[in-house]
Amino acid sequence: MATKLIIAIVQDKDSNRLSDIFVDNNIRATKLSTTGGFLQSGNTTFMIGIEEERVDDALALIKDASHARDEFMTPPVNMDVSMEGTTAFPVKVQVGGATVFVLPVDKFTHF
Amino acid sequence: MATKLIIAIVQDKDSNRLSDIFVDNNIRATKLSTTGGFLQSGNTTFMIGIEEERVDDALALIKDASHARDEFMTPPVNMDVSMEGTTAFPVKVQVGGATVFVLPVDKFTHF
Amino acid sequence: MATKLIIAIVQDKDSNRLSDIFVDNNIRATKLSTTGGFLQSGNTTFMIGIEEERVDDALALIKDASHARDEFMTPPVNMDVSMEGTTAFPVKVQVGGATVFVLPVDKFTHF
Ligand code: NI
Ligand code: NI
Ligand code: NI
Numbered sequence: 001m002a003t004k005l006i007i008a009i010v011q012d013k014d015s016n017r018l019s020d021i022f023v024d025n026n027i028r029a030t031k032l033s034t035t036g037g038f039l040q041s042g043n044t045t046f047m048i049g050i051e052e053e054r055v056d057d058a059l060a061l062i063k064d065a066s067h068a069r070d071e072f073m074t075p076p077v078n079m080d081v082s083m084e085g086t087t088a089f090p091v092k093v094q095v096g097g098a099t100v101f102v103l104p105v106d107k108f109t110h111f
Numbered sequence: 112m113a114t115k116l117i118i119a120i121v122q123d124k125d126s127n128r129l130s131d132i133f134v135d136n137n138i139r140a141t142k143l144s145t146t147g148g149f150l151q152s153g154n155t156t157f158m159i160g161i162e163e164e165r166v167d168d169a170l171a172l173i174k175d176a177s178h179a180r181d182e183f184m185t186p187p188v189n190m191d192v193s194m195e196g197t198t199a200f201p202v203k204v205q206v207g208g209a210t211v212f213v214l215p216v217d218k219f220t221h222f
Numbered sequence: 223m224a225t226k227l228i229i230a231i232v233q234d235k236d237s238n239r240l241s242d243i244f245v246d247n248n249i250r251a252t253k254l255s256t257t258g259g260f261l262q263s264g265n266t267t268f269m270i271g272i273e274e275e276r277v278d279d280a281l282a283l284i285k286d287a288s289h290a291r292d293e294f295m296t297p298p299v300n301m302d303v304s305m306e307g308t309t310a311f312p313v314k315v316q317v318g319g320a321t322v323f324v325l326p327v328d329k330f331t332h333f
Pocket of ligand 1: 067
């Protein structure tokens with residue numbers, strides 16, 4: 001039974017939910033919090049040692065929790081503005097997105 | 112002579128000692144300090160490019176320096192307590208622990 | 223067409239320039255900012271999923287942007303010094319340097 005290493009880089013905003021999902025599915029993930037990166041906000045790297053047979057299931061969970069999608073956000077209202085009746089309109093922004101590598105592993109162990 | 116990549120994630124509290132051990136054993140490790148993660152305190156990721164013949168020795172060093180073990184810690188005494196004679200009892204906590212991957216490598220180089 | 227994973231650890235001071243170079247050369251890199259490490263200042267880890275045919279080109283770009291080299295730096299003058307005419311002499315320091323792994327990949331995907 002071969003082991004694989006999944007390296008998944010997701011946005012910080014999706015990482016807590018994804019951690020919970022891994023726990024619920026009995027997938028042991030090592031979370032490396034990182035700041036910056038090519039994603040606008042901070043990103044989180046998960047490293048998962050997993051049996052080859054379960055790789056596709058894990059990828060489906062990652063995709064479900066962290067894929068790129070549009071969200072509508074309302075920009076903060078500038079409190080300095082003297083005009084009353086100012087309205088902040090929601091704008092569409094893309095959030096989420098995951099970059100995922102599946103690597104062959106010679107050995108995976110815990111001490 | 113094949114090269115392997117060892118990725119070892121250890122607790123911050125063990126990382127300085129492990130760095131020293133790598134130096135003493137002529138193992139060149141790249142240390143990526145990270146914060147957070149599945150371990151309670153911060154963790155540190157080491158990446159080590161090493162000849163296949165030396166992998167087992169390196170794993171033994173990592174195990175020795177960072178394996179999970181129990182320690183007795185005395186909780187800090189609350190200075191606010193007015194009762195004299197208060198005693199802080201040591202409690203047993205698990206510390207350390209390492210997650211280790213050994214990966215095949217096509218190429219390893221320094222510039 | 224096989225995909226490879228390049229893991230490149232470079233100094234922070236070289237990372238922005240290298241990011242630009244990757245963009246100019248249509249190489250999609252995931253940047254993991256990290257602090258500390260075996261390099262004196264902070265270092266940055268790039269993870270790049272790339273076709274096997276382009277690996278050598280990518281390595282040449284990394285080498286060019288981040289290889290170890292000497293630079294002359296002028297130490298800051300101590301403003302507290304009362305002697306006039308004090309001169310800060312430039313000193314030679316080594317900067318840059320990259321550690322690079324090329325790994326086989328079973329699967330590389332974006333969600
Ligand atoms: Ni969706
Ligand atoms: Ni022990
Ligand atoms: Ni040069």
